[in-house]
Amino acid sequence: MADPTPTPPPPPAADAAPKAPPRNQALRMLGLPALPRKLPSRNWMIFWTISGAITAGIIYDKREKKRAIAKWSHAVEHLAREPLPDNSLGLAQPRKLTIYLSSPPGDGLRVAQDHYTEYVKPILAASGLDWEFVQGRREGDVRAYVAERVRRLRRGWENGDELDPTKEPTKEEIVEAFRKSRGIKDYDGVRGDVVIGRHTWKEYVRGLHEGWLGSLAPPPEPLPVTPTAESITDDKSAEGQSSEDKPAEDKPAEEKPAEEAKKPKRPPQPRPHNTTADYSTAFLPPRAPNEFDPSAPINEPHLLGFLNTPTRLYRFFNRRKLADDIGREVAAVCLCTYREYQQLAADADAASPTDSSDQPQCEQQKELAWEEKDWVKTVWKEDDPKDTEAAEVTEKIHAKPIIMDSRIAERMRRFQLLPEDEERIGKIVVPEEEVEGWTKGKLRQLYRWGARKAFEKKKASPLDGEDVD
Template sequence: MAEPTPPPPPPAADAAPKVAPKAAPPRNQALRMLGLPALPRKLPSRNWIIFWTISTAITAGIVYDKREKKRAIAKWSHVVEHLSKQPVPDMLGLAQPRKLTIYLSAPPGDSLRIAQDHYTEYVKPILAASGLDWEFVQGRREGDVRAYVAERVRRLRRSWDGDAELDPAKEPTKDEIIDLFRKERGIQEYDGVRGDVVIGRHTWKEYLRGVHEGWLGPLAPPAEPEPLPALEAPAEDKPAEDKPAEDKPAEEEKKPKRPAQPKPHNTTADYSSETLPDRTPGEFNPAAPIREPHLLGFLNTPTRLYRFFNRRKVADEIGREVAAVCLCTYREFHTLAPASDASPTTADEPQYEQQQELAWEEKDWLKSVWKEDDPASAAAAEIPERVRAKPIVMDPRIAERMRRFELSPEDEARASRIVVPEEEVEGWIKGKLRHLYQWGVSAAFEKKKLTPLEDEDVE
């Protein structure tokens, strides 16, 4: 017989009663009407705190540097903007205004676009605010700026000797056509200080080399080496007409896409033995070397990040230099004392300020700049002279005639008193919020002034 199932044991008397769940906290009505969830009542985790702290710090650094960079550019633009309001002296257009020359060239290891962006970001806004005219000299290869500066000086020397007539056998350049057009119509040259803006240490080196070559070198180009006599082809070789047509496109591809760069008319060793022309002016047009920091390489990331967060300092330094160019205040280049660690042979040689301008930029250049190329590779690259890897050699006669743009103490004091309004440097979001606030205040508290017609009831 099966035993009956025992009844379940009674519940323990000391068992804790079930606790009723807590009621949900009252939700913020404003957030509920906006469709937003309730705010959490606890701090985020440690990882989230680290993430938001780093992200906020980086964003704040970028926004602050960008705003202060705009403030520095706007400040120096206000310093020179009064020049744009001055009337043109010749209303008939028969006299040229002051025109600056901007020298750009591709930095070592990069393209010309980098130099163009640097100019557009830091230099162009101040030049545009001044209302001055300027022209570009852009070098895509090493030596292009050197060749242009030297040829420009030689053209001036030929005009003194009366040899500036166009050679019918040679195709005239763009500058020669413009000069001839102005002479035929009686347009006078600008009689005053122009000015050169040289961007980057690499361009500055080519600029100085071109100045020396133009003033000290001969007007005639160097003699070309005599070509080697052609070897007679063996009888068993096929004549040129029998070559297949497939070889002709390959030969055409070897032709250079750009015209060959003119060879220098002298070398740095020829400076002391050459004479200056009799009509050489006592002062050359002033120049302003503009810094162009350009650092490449993954291992240089910390330095590049530091420079990225301090672009406001670059904008302020470049703005000061460009403002001095626009205001046309300049001085002589100084002669520096020899360094204490200089060797006895170099201690007797004078050191000029031109040689030390922007010298710190050479530390950022690639190592390939300092390597000596084979003559065959240099000829293939069509660069007759490597200027950037060589030290700057100055002739005393040229050095004492050069001038440098520098801001005067009066202009420095005037610039320090300029206060840039916040509306010129604020971003899009802050500007929209400011306009919204001003609109709300004007709509709520400012009464509209009614004209007499609006104040009367018109039936």
């Protein structure tokens, strides 16, 4: 009788290859490789997690920034469709704004221009308004322009809007005279000033005070310093000693070529017609308006330095909030809704190191005061007498506090949205197609094209398939 217990199978050979796991049939039919059966290593997981988080943060912030700019652009786009007056015969001028921007402390003008192009210009372009630029490359350029613009207005009152024959007219005066001769009337209404950055705001306020409270005549030139006999002998001895120390071979190399001497220099900056100490004794012109053109200070965060990298990264990933704040201010400028500047209580712990005081201050002195903490340290240091660029600046404004005169402060106005405008703009919904990127937009187009080809039937004509003689 046979043994009922079956014999065990023979053990597999040691050199036999392991059997490959079965592949996914769907992937195999598509020609795709088999998916890995384990997660990547620890280092790869850390790398892809950090890279994915940074990429997602950048993409999300960029999309929401575009959404905020698009929302405020939609809020003012109806202004572009408003026609000019019918009785103007095509000669009426639209409302014109003035944009003031200047080089931030420690950097160039290009930074301010990029900031304006990214956050301010799209909303102004959607509103259909006209604007002009005032750009300052040095500290004090904006102050000089604002003061000269006010003085030109005051001279027009005294001279009966006639040009001074003893002086060469400027481009603005030539254009204005041409328009008057052709019967083109200037815009009669509220205009507005957009001031970008705390440093530009300081120069703007200082220029208003100088133009309205300063004299029309230029200040007297400072007397030249007459050198004494001791200083002359000291200079000669120093020059003789330095010439002896230098070898003869280095003298030709140090001589400047004639081409560099022929380079055109920037025009000198006009000297201020008054100082902040002259405000209380100055005389305000009787024809000064009760309300000046409203203004809107715009944020311009500008932080430099390697040690400030964490703060700069935080601001980089939250540019959508900056776009929303700037869009609100620019929309108020376009809609032309404004109010008076208010009187603030004393604040010893002020955000600005130059405006901390125990006395009540005007709202103009507190505008964008937090930006001063981000400025480079060279702003607060005294200028080097050997620095030629610093010598061209006739008055240092950035490092000094804003001094307000009550007569000027009560005439200034600030742009601000009305509650009903805030409610209307809050209901604006920006379509996703306006803020999506290139990849998502192309995928959306591909999906719509496929759906149209698959589900939409072509309407057949009754003559299809028949020969028509």
